[in-house]
Amino acid sequence: MKVGRFVIDYLLVPLGMPLLTAAYAGYHASTEIEPASYATLREAWPHLQQPTRSAIASAMDSGSGKISRWQYIPLFNAALTDAGGLVMAGSEDTAQSERAKLKAVIALPAGKGRT
Numbered sequence: 001m002k003v004g005r006f007v008i009d010y011l012l013v014p015l016g017m018p019l020l021t022a023a024y025a026g027y028h029a030s031t032e033i034e035p036a037s038y039a040t041l042r043e044a045w046p047h048l049q050q051p052t053r054s055a056i057a058s059a060m061d062s063g064s065g066k067i068s069r070w071q072y073i074p075l076f077n078a079a080l081t082d083a084g085g086l087v088m089a090g091s092e093d094t095a096q097s098e099r100a101k102l103k104a105v106i107a108l109p110a111g112k113g114r115t
Contacts, residue, residue: 029070037072038098039089040079045105047083057106065099 001009041056048056055078059071067075080086091098 030068032066032095033069033072035091035093035095035098036089037076038067038095038102039091039093040086041067041075042098042102042105043087043089044079044083045102048079049082052078052082053106056102060099060103060106065103066095 045053045056052075056067056075059067059075063071076086093101
């Protein structure tokens with residue numbers, strides 16, 4: 001049996017599938033979060049402590065103003081810890097409009113209510 005045929009027959013699936021899965025997972029984690037996720041962070045904003053607020057603001061500043069799924073996981077966990085519970089707000093709007101609403105809440109001075 002030739003080496004090329006051995007690789008195709010016995011190593012392509014065990015090595016190729018994990019590599020393809022890892023590549024897809026990396027792509028999927030780097031995409032932008034859904035509008036409902038922006039709405040959840042916006043609803044939790046008044047209840048968050050300053051370090052969590054700073055983390056959300058810096059995540060919005062990096063990556064062209066978008067939060068990736070990869071960045072969202074620790075932000076969600078920190079918001080859940082600070083708030084004690086989160087309202088999982090649904091959203092009929094687009095990601096762009098929810099992103100703008102979150103930016104508006106972030107821009108409010110401390111102590112002000114949300115819009």
